[in-house]
Amino acid sequence: MIGCGLIVFFYGYRYYSEAKQSRSLEETVALVRNREDYVEIDEISPYFLNAIMAIEDRRFMLHSGIDIIGITRALVSNLVAGEIVQGGSTISQQLAKNLFFSNQQTLIRKVAELLMTMDIERSFSKKEILELYSNIIYLGQGNYGVEAASREYFNKDAIDLNLEEAAFIAGVTQSPTAYTTNIELGKERQREVLDALSDFEVINFDTED
Secondary structure (H helix, E strand, C coil): CCHHHHHHHHHHHHHHHHHHHHCHEEEEEEEEHHCCCCCCHCCCCHCCCCCCCCHHCCCCCCCCCCCCCCCHHHHHHHHHHHHCCCCCHHHHHHHHHHHHHHCCHHHHHHHHHHHHHHHHHHHHHHHHHHHHHHCCCEEECCEECHHHHHHHHHHHCCCCCCCCHHHHHHHHHCCHHHHHCHHHHHHHHHHHHHHHHHHCCCCCCCCCC
């Protein structure tokens, strides 16, 4: 068992190293920030920022990129439901995956993702990580990032999203195609996000470092 774990870590570390050698974290982030529809965090509705944390990573501001409590909670929920109803990946992990890796679910990719997550947490503040994530997530109908999605679905800039609109877009992240092509499913997911927000400690990004 230990031998297998070491082998997985070795190949995961190699995958991580090759990704960094192909293009550094700094270069990759610079490419994202140079996109025409990139928006800074103060150009994104606070409703969306809090909604995405409430539904995707409630302890985002508290953990260091890897949330053991969140992983345990997701595991228990999935076991009770008998299916995958919650993911255990943090926003930082999802950012690492979207910047460098494929969606292929393997232990090797997961190790590489975790190593890159630690780099991201060392290199960027929580506000920067949330800003980057909000700009690269796929939100259905060919739209990447909250600005593109806001214009597509509500014909407005991301800063102008109201609570219900922000909740809809934040909910889309779980299953972009399903929630943007099936209106009833999208509305049901929107209600889940609003429920998650009801007991979430809202963060004021005007005062957070």
